[in-house]
Amino acid sequence: MAKKILLxxxxxxYVAITKSQLRKDGFDxxxxxNGEECLEKVKKDxxxxxxxxxxxxxxxxxxxxxxxxxxxxxxxxxVILLTAVAENVTKTNYTRRQGIENEADDYVKxxxxxxxxxxxxxxxx
Amino acid sequence: MEDQKxxxxxxxxxxxxxxxxxxVLTSEGYEVETAEDGVAALELFKEGKEFAVALxxxxxxxxxxxxxxxxxxxxxKDIALxxxxxxATIGTAVEATKKGAYGYIPKxxxxxxxxxxxxxxxxxxxxxxxxxxxxxxxxxxxxxxxxERSKCGSIIRCMSDGxxxxxxxxxxxxxxxxxxRFFPEFTNIPPLSPIExxxxxxxxxxxxxxxxxxxxxxILSKEISxxxxxxxxxxxxxxxxESEILGAVAVLRDISDLKKLExxxxxxxxxxxHEVKSHLGxxxxxxxxxxxxxxxxxxxxxxxxxxxxxxxxxxLRTMVSDLMDIGAIxxxxxxxxxxxxxxxxxxxxxxxxxxxxxxxxxxxxxxxCRDLEEKLEILGDRDALVTVLRNLIDNAIxxxxxxxxxxxxxxxxxxxxxxxxxxxxxxxxxxxxxKIFNEFYRVRNEFTSHVPGSGLGLTLxxxxxxxxxxxxxxxxxxxxxxxxxxxxxxIKEALxx
Numbered sequence: 001m002a003k004k005i006l007l008x009x010x011x012x013x014y015v016a017i018t019k020s021q022l023r024k025d026g027f028d029x030x031x032x033x034n035g036e037e038c039l040e041k042v043k044k045d046x047x048x049x050x051x052x053x054x055x056x057x058x059x060x061x062x063x064x065x066x067x068x069x070x071x072x073x074x075x076x077x078x079v080i081l082l083t084a085v086a087e088n089v090t091k092t093n094y095t096r097r098q099g100i101e102n103e104a105d106d107y108v109k110x111x112x113x114x115x116x117x118x119x120x121x122x123x124x125x
Numbered sequence: 126m127e128d129q130k131x132x133x134x135x136x137x138x139x140x141x142x143x144x145x146x147x148x149v150l151t152s153e154g155y156e157v158e159t160a161e162d163g164v165a166a167l168e169l170f171k172e173g174k175e176f177a178v179a180l181x182x183x184x185x186x187x188x189x190x191x192x193x194x195x196x197x198x199x200x201x202k203d204i205a206l207x208x209x210x211x212x213a214t215i216g217t218a219v220e221a222t223k224k225g226a227y228g229y230i231p232k233x234x235x236x237x238x239x240x241x242x243x244x245x246x247x248x249x250x251x252x253x254x255x256x257x258x259x260x261x262x263x264x265x266x267x268x269x270x271x272x273e274r275s276k277c278g279s280i281i282r283c284m285s286d287g288x289x290x291x292x293x294x295x296x297x298x299x300x301x302x303x304x305x306r307f308f309p310e311f312t313n314i315p316p317l318s319p320i321e322x323x324x325x326x327x328x329x330x331x332x333x334x335x336x337x338x339x340x341x342x343x344i345l346s347k348e349i350s351x352x353x354x355x356x357x358x359x360x361x362x363x364x365x366x367e368s369e370i371l372g373a374v375a376v377l378r379d380i381s382d383l384k385k386l387e388x389x390x391x392x393x394x395x396x397x398x399h400e401v402k403s404h405l406g407x408x409x410x411x412x413x414x415x416x417x418x419x420x421x422x423x424x425x426x427x428x429x430x431x432x433x434x435x436x437x438x439x440x441l442r443t444m445v446s447d448l449m450d451i452g453a454i455x456x457x458x459x460x461x462x463x464x465x466x467x468x469x470x471x472x473x474x475x476x477x478x479x480x481x482x483x484x485x486x487x488x489x490x491x492x493x494c495r496d497l498e499e500k501l502e503i504l505g506d507r508d509a510l511v512t513v514l515r516n517l518i519d520n521a522i523x524x525x526x527x528x529x530x531x532x533x534x535x536x537x538x539x540x541x542x543x544x545x546x547x548x549x550x551x552x553x554x555x556x557x558x559x560k561i562f563n564e565f566y567r568v569r570n571e572f573t574s575h576v577p578g579s580g581l582g583l584t585l586x587x588x589x590x591x592x593x594x595x596x597x598x599x600x601x602x603x604x605x606x607x608x609x610x611x612x613x614x615x616i617k618e619a620l621x622x
Contacts, residue, residue, distance in 0.1 A: 011407075013410070013411070021413075111442075
């Protein structure tokens, strides 16, 4: 059965592009446009992996990630965070230093280069 | 010497005496005027006439010699006064001298007996004039010094930059009002307070470093922060006779507003770049979707056009990425990871990214020492170092004509790892070499005019290498190719050195 990926981003163009690329590579793709919608969809239909944009209205990616990772039921779902370069590295440094546990499983620079994204997905699934 | 004749006044009530003196003195080259008594003589002074010598008879009607001597001195203090008298007694002579007469000529006298005291009197006058002039000059000098000193003082006091002067023992000799405004702690310190007593360790270390430089001219600069303000401090040694160090002077400028502006600029650049990048990413994404969609039947030409569009969008995105990275580094928001990485893997990644581009230009791109240095490791950020090498190789491809050669080398040298990218391209001049790490600088000549680029690549390379505590060295000559060598601390050195 095809692996299910939940794509969470408020940028409709990226969602459209990434969705068709992932589908072409044989994944089953679900889409959410903000953090709240993401949490609802995870509850209803557990995905195999979540690609999560950081910059979103309502709940941002970091917050969503934190909620998912501190919940026993969703802890095991791999999360890839999409961030801008500077934020990305700052965040990883920050979390490494502070020893925060609820970290994403990987970070991919935004805008995502599809090759990087698929490499990261294949490594986690 | 003055051409003007020396003027002598003869005051006597005897006509014969006056004219006799005139005759003798005129024949000696003096200019002579006469008066028949004290009142007439004073008239001449009142008219503003000046004389070097006055011969004054003591006994005269209307105003006698003694009184006249006193009166004349009210007009001229330096005049040589000689008394002529038939009643030559010691008493009158003493009295006349007390009143200011210089000499005494008893009547009757020979021409010689007249001329000698006149000459002596003239000499005395000359001397006293010269003394007076010297005195005056000295007074003026003193005034001038005092004025200069207060002028310097005012200039230093009123400067908009802060000034701190310390002596050789790092004790504060001078601070101006601006420093006191910058650092209120400096306001009421007793003279010769040691600078370390104020707790400004950054300032203190800069000044002691300045004192120890010993060479002249040397200027050390440092930015120091107090609260929300940032100051640029330029310190230089105070040197006497180009050898002896008397102390150090620090000039402080408030650059807080500049800093604020810089931060605004950086965040603006970062915001704009981010927006641009996300749009470009979307364009690229759609293009690659269109190109990979096999159900669409594009003509070969259309496909080529779309590929070109994709390449251009990608080039633009890379450029914006570089700009963002530089912006992030400048605002201190860019951190590099420091993890052990294999040098070979970094080189391999960078070469893989560039190999296609090199192939299209029929340039031979090789990394030679890979097998030999399999285990070479450094502590750093893989992405950042790949960016560095990608930029260097990319540049080599840009500035090497078709069918050229590019070599990527790495080797351990002592505590360091050297990675070099060498090409047999167009090279550069010394002047160009000095500027290539500047933001937006691009080498311009007939070969480079069609080479695209932003002039940001090497700026980024330099900044990233700096963040790795590394160094980058360039060797190049016009037409002789270029060699860029990165020197990074080897892992053991980075961890324990």
